[in-house]
Amino acid sequence: MVTTRTAHRDEPHFLFADDGVPLTLVRVRGGAASHKGPVLLVHGLANRSESFRPPVSRSIVDVLIDDGWDVWMLNWRGSIDLDPLPWTLDDVAVNDHPAAVRYITEVTGSETVKVVAHCVGAMTMSMSVVGGLLPEVDVLIANGVSLHPVLPRGGRVKLHTIRALMQHRQPFVDVAWGDGPEHGVARLTRTSVRMWHIECRNPACNMASFALGSGHPALFRHENLDDATHDWLGGEFGKVPMSFYTQMAASDRRKEVVALPGQGREGFAPRWAGAAPRSDTRFALLTGRHNRAFLPESQRATFAFLERHQPGRHSLRVLPRYGHSDVFFGSRAHNEVFPLIVAELNR
């Protein structure tokens, strides 16, 4: 039997991060009974757990269910399904992921949890893992970026100039400005972005390129998306807090993820990759060769860091025809990408 979206039965779970912020988990049951243990899907920046279920013929959720996994999807505090609040990468790594993984082990009785994470979800999960906060995670499949964000030149210019201009006027950049009738900064931003991104008439696609990378478009290659998914994407992006961009600017200067001054957590160095990983977790790093949100050098740098400390344990795969989000949203991802993910989970 082949699972499709109509066969999904969602089981919502409500929990709190370790600092009290409300989070949700969605456990997805399908046609096939799970016999392989829990896999946690962790969404990217300005997305939500639902973003793992685009209107493609086979989503990653379908494929994992059919391979026998117990699929859980997390809405961490940056999810557009939760009330927007300012957050830093450290907030998520220290408070959200450990609470979510612990919750899953308690409900399922499983001692281990495998994780498939995208974008900033992958970044914060990597921080939790190397910080020794997730001993239950035995495998982390991280797409796009982990501990060493390397941005394209246009992204760096926006991060260090436009951010500085917007910072005191707007607490958030809202990708959904692509739709709205707002005034002031929002309207000016939307109009400028649409004039710059003439490659596509979808306003959400344009705003995502502005807010989340640098390229035409930034997050995926148009040829990898079907029309239904490209339209659907308009509803899958929301707000990014300025606190995120501020931390990214600091991390960009250091070429690795660092805590903001005064924001680092007790017991943790401001440099998350400043010492050997405090974990046995096996990393399987993925990225697209055409990634314009975080250049492939990002994952190469993290792989070099992991290899230096734990040689021969981890893997890196650069997908030749992919960008950033199309690794999960692409119309051929079920043939070209998901088998690689399933193989890493089963290894």
Ligand SMILES: [Zn+2]
């Ligand atoms: Zn587009």
